[in-house]
Amino acid sequence: MxxxxxxxxxxxxxxxxxxxxxxxxSEAVAASVLVRELEARWPGALVAPVLMPLLGQRIERVLSGTSEALGRRLSEADVAAIRAVAEREAAQAxxxxxxxxxxxxxxxxxxxxxxxxxxxxxxxxxxxxxxxxxxxxxxxxxxxxxxxxxxxxxxxxxxxxxxxxxxxxxxxxxxxxxxxxxxxxxxxxxxxxxxxxxxxxxxxxxxxxxxxxxxxxxxxxxxxxxxxxxxxxxxxx
Structure with missing residues (x-):
């Protein structure tokens, strides 16, 4: 530094x-979308407490960090689809x-x-x-x-x-x-x-x-x- x-x-x-x-x-919008999309894919998972501290990183890193912490998996297609929805909605904030x-x-x-x-x-x-x-x-x-x-x-x-x-x-x-x-x-x-x-x-x-x-x-x-x-x-x- x-x-x-x-x-x-x-x-x-x-x-x-x-x-x-x-x-x-836009960050609250993006976070809401990410939590919604992940909870739909991982029923019963407590996504928000893990995901929120990761905001500010690339969406791909937020998703991979959340997946790793929760012991879950996302396909490349899942990541691309979630990112597209999050970017589209957040861009209208x-x-x-x-x-x-x-x-x-x-x-x-x-x-x-x-x-x-x-x-x-x-x-x-x-x-x-x-x-x-x-x-x-x-x-x-x-x-x-x-x-x-x-x-x-x-x-x-x-x-x-x-x-x-x-x-x-x-x-x-x-x-x-x-x-x-x-x-x-x-x-x-x-x-x-x-x-x-x-x-x-x-x-x-x-x-x-x-x-x-x-x-x-x-x-x-x-x-x-x-x-x-x-x-x-x-x-x-």
Missing amino acids: TNATNATNVAIQALICDCDGVLID PLFPGVAGALEAITLTKACASNSYTSVVRQVLERTGLTRFFGDRIYCADAVANPKPAPDVYLAAAQGLGVAPQACIVVEDSVTGVTAARAAGMRVLGFVGGAHVGGDAHAHELREVGAQAVFDDMRMLPALVADWMQNAEARAQ
Whole structure:
């Protein structure tokens, strides 16, 4: 991991946002679909307590992790079918209140870095009108060697933007995502406003893995980013 102390002395040049659970309130939708589909295949299995902590990883990993923990099996056809349903329903989830206004107010170059598939993220951004903020600056797990919690997606985003990882500030909602961004050497703001987040425990978990601040309302984001920018500039002088 890049030294966090050194990172705080670099001026912020870019804002990188996760998609699911940060731009759209989709994680609870996806979780509901996954639980429903697995319970239909595994009658009597207690799926939710095992599956929920795995959110933020690729759907395939959530399914394989749940299967292994419960001693169950899924065919490749099952995995493909469940993923298709979950992605289709989650992609229709609403924007978080205040997202568009927050992105409008922040003047930094913006990118989206997701553990989902590029085609799915493009669909979400087009449907919600957020493409105007991100353009083609979309970096997804299907285009790198390793998905989050590996740092690959975030390192690819920094490279694509032409900035140092230390010059990026990331907004993430999951332990998996925060871990990935911190491993890339980036500053991280943890967002806990999603319907899938349960109380203060999740905020604590995000801080434990490296989120430097945690917030639950997207309308707070511009002020948080401005504070980081001012503090970084002051330290760099």
